[in-house]
Amino acid sequence: MAKKIGFLSFGHWRDVTGSQTRSAADALHQSIDLAQAAEEIGVDGAFVRVHHFERQLASPFPLLAAIAARTSRIEMGTGVIDMRYENPLYMAEEAAATDLIARGRLQLGVSRGSPETALNGAESFGYRAPEGSTVADLARSKTELFLAAIQGAAVATTDPARAGVRAGLKIQPQSEGLAERIWWGAGTRATAVWAASLGMNLQSSTLLSEDTGVPFDQLQAEQIRQYREAWATHGWDRSPLVSVSRSVLPITTDLDRMYFGDSGEGDQVGLLEGVRARFGRTYTGEPDVIAAELAEDQAVQDADYVLFTVPNQLGVEYNARILATIAEHVAPAIGWKPAVAS
Structure with a gap:
């Protein structure tokens, strides 16, 4: 598979000085506009983060469907949906409908979710892990039911009093091939093997x-290797796909330098929910320097899809320029070629 690139937006909005996204409406409409601009540049994917109880994008399917309706080639997806909060059967209906609107361009990332502001936030949505299990177990069991539903398994039965027979019922609609475009956001090597x-x-x-x-890229490359080895042992009849994300901020103007000139840094190590964690670095500097650094990034080289995070509050025009710079000067160094002429 040819390497693909996409952008990943957190969809922040704040009514503060300098923000181009003052409201939720701004963040939503600009996400659609940026996806259109990215498609024109030749970028392969438009991805959004999903966070609840925050001034960020939270309900992805209306947004993804709108992107699908306004574009023709670019893929759209999530990175990631927190399955603790989801009704897996209703989500299966939404995902299938969105994928049909997109004509098979949906790339849906799901996971256990990330640390959040809310205390037991999923419980506010009505979802609590059963006694003796964890929230991670809850997310996994919901994911398994979601996968079964989009694969066409019977998840309900007819009422014999009305149908005259007891038979299995699938969720509707179904979208062929969607199950092959579900991604698990793995934070460890073990969860990658489970995926x-x-x-x-x-x-x-x-x-x-x-x-x-x-170093982070080597740890991530080890995760990718173990994932692909596990995939091979299960005998799936298709090749697995792997995506990684990177924070890349090329400096080409004085404005870039004002915003990001001093933000480059190495890996960070710290405690996350009591567990020692490693955070990847931010790549900031001249485009050719970043290109050379990413060319040496082991996980980037091993991945099929590389997602570049964007500072969405700086607006569509600014972020489209960043993506154009990445597409022209950075992405070719990691083996990417544009799907359409720039």
Whole structure:
């Protein structure tokens, strides 16, 4: 598979000085506009983060469907949906409908979710882990039901009093091929191996909730290797896909330098929910320097899809320029070629 690139937006909005996204409406409409601009540049994917109880994007399917309706080639997806909060059958209906609108361009990332402001936030949505299990167990069991539903399994039965017979019922609509475009956001090597056992693609971000003392890209590359080895043992009839994300801020103008000139940094190691974790670095500087650095990034080289995070509050025009710079000067160094002429 040819390497693909996409952008990843957190969809922040704040009514503060300098923000181009003052409201939720701004963040939503500008996400659609940026996806259109990215498609024109030749970028392959438009991805959004999903966070609840925050001034960020939270309900992805209306947004993804709107992107699908306004574009023709670019893929759209999530990185990631927190399955603790989801009704898996209703989500299966939404995902299938969105994928049909997109004509098979949906790339859906799901996971256990990340640390959040809310205390037991999923419980406010009505979801509590059963006695003796964890919230991670809850997210996994919901994911398994979601996968079964989009694969066409019977998840309900007819009422014999009305149908005259007891028979299995699938969720509707169904979208052929969607199950092959579900990605698990794995924060450890063990969860990556679990994702392989269910036939999900692997989505690995700039945070891993474990640390072995090696640089981030090497730890992530080890996760990718173990995932692909596990995939091979299960005998799936297709090749697995892997995505990684990177924070890349090329400096080409004085405005870039004002915003990001001093923000470059190495890996960070710290405690996350009591667990030692490793965070990937931010790549900031001249485009050719970043290109050379990413060309040496082991996980970037091993991945099929590289997602570049964007500072969405700086607006569509600014972020489209960043993406154009990445597409022209950075992405070719990692093996990417544009799907359409720039």
